Amino acid sequence: MVDPDGGAFVTVGLNHADESNLKYPHNADVWRKKYGSREKWIREGVVKDLKDWGFNTIGWTQEYISGDWGVALDWFGDPIDLGHSSTGWSARDFEAANMPYVLQLRVQEIEDWNGRPSFRDVYSNDFDVYCEYLARNVCFDHAESSNLIGYFLVDIPAWLPHASGEDFEQLKGLDEAARNEKLFDVATKYYETITKHIKRYDPNHLILGDRYNGNKGIPSSVLRAMNPFVDVLSVQYFTEPNEGSRRQMRDDLARWHEEAGKPVIIADIGNWTPTEMNPHRVSGIEDQRGRAQDYVEAISAVIREPWFLGWHWCAYVENKGRGWGIKDPWDEPYRDFTDPVKEFNKSVYERVDERT
Template sequence: MPGISSYGGNEKLKFNPTGYFRAEKTSNRWWLVDPEGNTFISVGLNHAEDVNLKHEHNIDIWKNKYGASREKWIKEGLVKDLKDWEFNTIGYTVDFVSGTWKALDWHSDDAKNVDLGHTAYKSWATADYLTADKPYCLQMRVLEIEDWNKFPGYRDVFHKDFADYCDFLARDLCVDHAESKNLLGYFLVDIPGWARHASGADFEYLKRLDDKERDIKLYDVASKYYETITNAIRKYDPNHLILGDRYNGNKAIPDAVLRAMKPYVDVLSVQYFPSNNPSGHQQMKEDLDRWQKVADKPVIIADIGNWCPTHMNPNRESECKDQAGRARDYIGAINAVINEPWFVGWHWCAHVENPGRGWGIKDPYDQSYEDFRGPVSEFNKNVYEKIMSYTTSGR
């Protein structure tokens, strides 16, 4: 496409190239910058996994359409979809494929959590990213303290064992990707339970403290956590962004944690699933703006999505009544934040609908929901034009 780089960056506004993705702040906004120096907004797709085509109802598609080949599925399935839908980034790849979605209700104080979770045992191999040849993000499960995790592991971040583990994790992952031109950077924990966890678990240092005392000590714990893992990453990979934890914007992000991450992390990454209406979109913008003011970082919405009743999941409760309604909500949600000076991208949930998650851009039979895909593709295609028009107007 004219004016669009091979990475999906905007060639009309350039910085000096460094050969790697980075973040830059101009007088009027933050940008990501691609390896060639072009401004870049990360329009990502999350939860792309071939396991979603291996159910009893669709395994014939996996075998016949893709020849039971992960390489063929990546090239002829996912990468084609990304191009057709005008997404430029492979986001968080693991998916939730078992259990019921209501079990993952972490939005309230009485949130449930489960011992099923995402398919964290499996993610993309280095060779898979080479096959895709698209910008991508990597995730590092530094601590098993996810809000959805029924048995979180609140390890002692001050102990040498934690530093040794971080060094191992970075050595195992970062060495293979340190020279990658397509890597944006490293996510850490998926919606970490920095606020009080629904299971009742907590760091040993924070147990039996009231909220005020806990907040003071929480800063010390979070600072040590971020210092330890980022030092380990930088030891093996000095080139790429540290995207930080994928915070749970629908629950709570303690200010103490945002202040602790500030010296170590390059991007504020927040998952946020707003209500499907203008007031919900406005609330998301206000929340992100408040957290950004504390962190003083560019912001990626690391997971955002919506849903509606479908043939496979007819009982989905949503203000979006159909796929066209989902598309309107997608556009409304992103329009609410796209011209904020801190906004540098969003990663959409999800690729293929499955019985566990229950929504996607494709139905369970690997066909796009066209009433959703059409308007969304057109919106994604014009992202830079919309941002540049607003930015150059001096607003």
């Protein structure tokens, strides 16, 4: 990407910066003594931390607050219902931060993590009016921002069948071949409707598109449908801590890049290990130092690819719902994680230069 001053820009973002993670009974005193106000938390907490650790973008700010993360990657199993914080950051909050950032427009409530999805009729006038409202409500206040990168749409939308069995009405009862054919029409109308309204209110910024579920897969018909309307292919992808899984991520992203004809942002990627508050969050990683090593190796698998624009890491402060973060529940960094990650992040442009 190119920044407003004409320089190269690789987005290195951090997701889920939500102040409510510091307002539990176990850590509310930390909030009161250390910050006491949202603006101070943004400036002396979020911004300071991100810059110290080599992150240059405020990613998607909504946070997981409830649900059983232990089954959250079983998108084909029982319906998952992971609650999210309802309030994102305001335009004033982003002005206070004065850092590059992204925004999200929840065009449909059809996320793979949503146990009660609602598939709106994309051909209806009601959907058109709703998309116009979203753009008017969100984009109007950010259209002139020199820090905004662009707009994400839905977080891991169920373009493949949803675990709940719900689907767009036009797709119900179709076999796989017929569903894929009709899916192209539904997705085309979806992207056409929301993007025309975004561009009406903000012609200045990128449309980053849906944050596809890379672990579940992306239908080719949807990638073809998004091509005329979306600027970037945005994909969530959580790898296992091994070379084979990282190579699979790179190969999948490369294939989808070719199909979509768009450069790629990894919109959400992360890892976890057992902690004092969340000992049940087990993985193939034993400790925070192992998390840092996995971070470096996962991003290194794609950073030299010419189609790669950057990544947004999950997550900021550890809470009871998600159960992992870069900071512990008492707002202290996991130094064994942050120190190696800081060194890697601050060498990004050197690594990108190695593409040539």
